[in-house]
Amino acid sequence: MKLYFAPGTCALSPHIVLRELGLPFEVVKVDLATKQAADGSDFTTVNPRGYVPALLLDGGEVLTEGPAIVQYLADLAPDKQLAPANGTLQRYRLQEWLNFISTEIHKQFSPLFHPPVHEAVKEAQKVKLARRFSEIEPLLEKQDYLTGSRFSVADAYLFTVLGWGKYVGIDLNQWPAVTRFVERVAVRPAVAEALAVEAAAKKVA
Ligand SMILES: N[C@@H](CCC(=O)N[C@@H](CS)C(=O)NCC(=O)O)C(=O)O
Structure with missing residues (x-):
């Protein structure tokens, strides 16, 4: 491949x-x-x-x-075991996360990387993203990964998009559990x- x-x-x-x-x-x-x-x-x-x-x-x-x-x-x-078996509710939970990351985080970041986008729009995007990180924070206080105690493909995707905060002036330290998640995933070999x-x-x- x-x-x-x-x-x-x-x-x-x-x-x-x-x-x-x-x-x-x-x-x-x-x-x-x-x-x-x-x-x-x-x-x-x-x-x-x-x-x-x-x-x-x-x-x-x-x-x-x-x-x-x-x-x-x-x-x-x-x-x-990076994804639960097809057809199980857990698999749909994983898809729920992948779709959430794709539409509510990944694509909300996109305008922040486009210089022509007006500053006011960028600020509004940052507010939206902050709301999403605040939603994830309590979950990651309780568990190591999005779907529980096991790393899944959704965590690889979440880790990827969280890495963009530093390029657009979003300080992830505002969300300590999210920050710990990033640190936990970064050290996986x-x-x-x-x-x-x-x-x-x-x-x-
Ligand atoms: N819907 C696609 C979006 C992929 C995407 O946004 N790729 C970006 C990098 S993160 C890209 O290649 N952008 C360049 C372009 O669109 O020309 C997916 O989820 O895979």
Whole structure:
């Protein structure tokens, strides 16, 4: 499998999951400005929407959309228990979290990264995000991970988006349990590895 990614983006979530699962894969860096991939391909031929992550499967099919990719990966190695079994209420709880992170956190961050967006809009986005972090705080005071005591693909995604606070002036220290969550996830060996690979890729032009 090949994971098309750009350092520091939402593609970190499936990158972490691939490493947590110990699956064989390659990472291919994409220049999001030019849509050129480091393997020489025009990334828009891989994902016509032009955004990462995209996962090229061994059979040649391409899977896109982070929440779908991480569930596909988790189901390749069910023994690692990064997602509850399909059809169970717990699996829908996981999907509830993935959708919440995608729509209520990830996409609420997006305008903050666009310079033309008016400051007042950015401030309103930050208020929305703060409300979401305040909702998660009491849960993470009670339990280590979103779905309980076990790390899941939703935690990889939450960790990824929480990492963006520092770039847009959101100080996560206002939410101590959320901050501890980030610290707890950051030291997982697979996560540290993914972060190191992405940091190295960022330095290469
Ligand atoms: N709906 C997509 C959104 C992916 C997305 O927002 N990717 C961003 C990076 S976090 C991106 O590649 N943006 C560049 C672009 O849209 O041109 C998903 O959940 O996977």
